[in-house]
Amino acid sequence: MAATTHRHGTHHRHSPAPARPHAGAPLAVTVAVAVGPGAGHDGVDGDDGVDEQDAAYLLAEQRAWLAGAVGMPVTRLQPEAEGEYAGPLDYYRPPDGALLLARAGGRPVGLVGLHRIAGACAELKRMFVLPSARGSGAGRALLHAALATAAELGFGRLVLETMPGEMDTAIALYRGLGFTDVDRFSIDLPGAIALGLDLPLAT
Numbered sequence: 001m002a003a004t005t006h007r008h009g010t011h012h013r014h015s016p017a018p019a020r021p022h023a024g025a026p027l028a029v030t031v032a033v034a035v036g037p038g039a040g041h042d043g044v045d046g047d048d049g050v051d052e053q054d055a056a057y058l059l060a061e062q063r064a065w066l067a068g069a070v071g072m073p074v075t076r077l078q079p080e081a082e083g084e085y086a087g088p089l090d091y092y093r094p095p096d097g098a099l100l101l102a103r104a105g106g107r108p109v110g111l112v113g114l115h116r117i118a119g120a121c122a123e124l125k126r127m128f129v130l131p132s133a134r135g136s137g138a139g140r141a142l143l144h145a146a147l148a149t150a151a152e153l154g155f156g157r158l159v160l161e162t163m164p165g166e167m168d169t170a171i172a173l174y175r176g177l178g179f180t181d182v183d184r185f186s187i188d189l190p191g192a193i194a195l196g197l198d199l200p201l202a203t
Contacts, residue, residue: 029104029138031145035089036098036114037152043094054101054108055088062111062128069166070189077189084115084125091115097122098149102129102138109133112142114149117185120156127160127170139173147177151199159196161187171195 033039034051044051063085067073075082084091092099092113102110110129114122124146129138150158159182162171171193179195 029102029109029133029136029141031100031102031141033145033149034099034101034111035092036094036100036149044089051101052089054103055099055111058101058108058111058128058130059085059088059126061130062126065128065131070163077187088113095153098146098153100142100145100149102133102142104133104136104138109136110138110142112146114146114153114155114158116155117159120154122150122153122155122158123186124150124158124160134169139170143173143177147197147199155199157196157198159185159194161185161192161194163189163192165191 032051034055035044037043063074070077075085088099091097092115096116098114100112101108110133112127113125115125116122127139127142127146129136129142147158158179160174160179161184162174164171174195174197177197179197182194182196184192184194
C-alpha cells in the first residue's frame with residue numbers, strides 16, 4: 001500500500017496543467033487542506049491559484065464520472081450543486097466546511113469535501129479519486145484526513161449518501177471506518193443509501 005501523509009496547509013507546487021499519473025506507477029500520496037483550518041489566514045490555501053485550479057479540475061472529473069454512474073447530470077439530481085461546482089472555494093470555506101485534495105507525484109488525483117448541514121452535523125461530499133489512481137491508497141488517505149479535519153472544525157457527526165454498485169469500494173471503506181446506515185436526507189434516487197458516523201471532537 002502506498003505511503004500516506006496528512007499535512008494541513010502544505011503546498012505542493014507542480015505544473016499548472018493537471019495530468020493523471022501513469023497507470024501502475026507506485027504512488028506516494030499526500031493530502032492537504034485546500035480550504036479549511038490551517039490553510040491560510042482566510043481558510044484558503046493560496047499557492048498562485050494552484051489549489052483552486054486543481055479543485056476545479058477534479059470536481060469536473062468527479063461531475064462527469066458521477067453523471068455516468070447515475071445516468072443523469074448531477075445538477076438534475078441535485079439542483080443546488082450548481083453553485084457548489086461553480087464556486088467550491090466559497091462553498092467549502094470554514095467554519096462551515098473544508099475541501100481536501102490528494103496529490104501523487106505533485107499531481108492532483110482526488111478530493112473530498114465537508115459541508116455543514118445543521119449544527120454539528122456535516123455532509124461528506126464529492127469523495128473522488130481519478131480512475132488511474134485508484135488502488136493507490138488515495139481514497140483512504142482522503143477519508144482519514146477528512147475525519148480529522150471534521151473533528152477540528154467541531155463537527156460531531158458526518159453523513160453521506162452514495163450508490164451501491166459503482167461505489168462499492170468506497171462504501172466498504174466507509175463501513176470499515178465505522179459508518180453505519182442512516183435515513184437518506186437529500187438524494188431522491190432509487191437504490192441510493194445514506195451512512196453516518198459519530199466523531200470524537202478534537203482535543
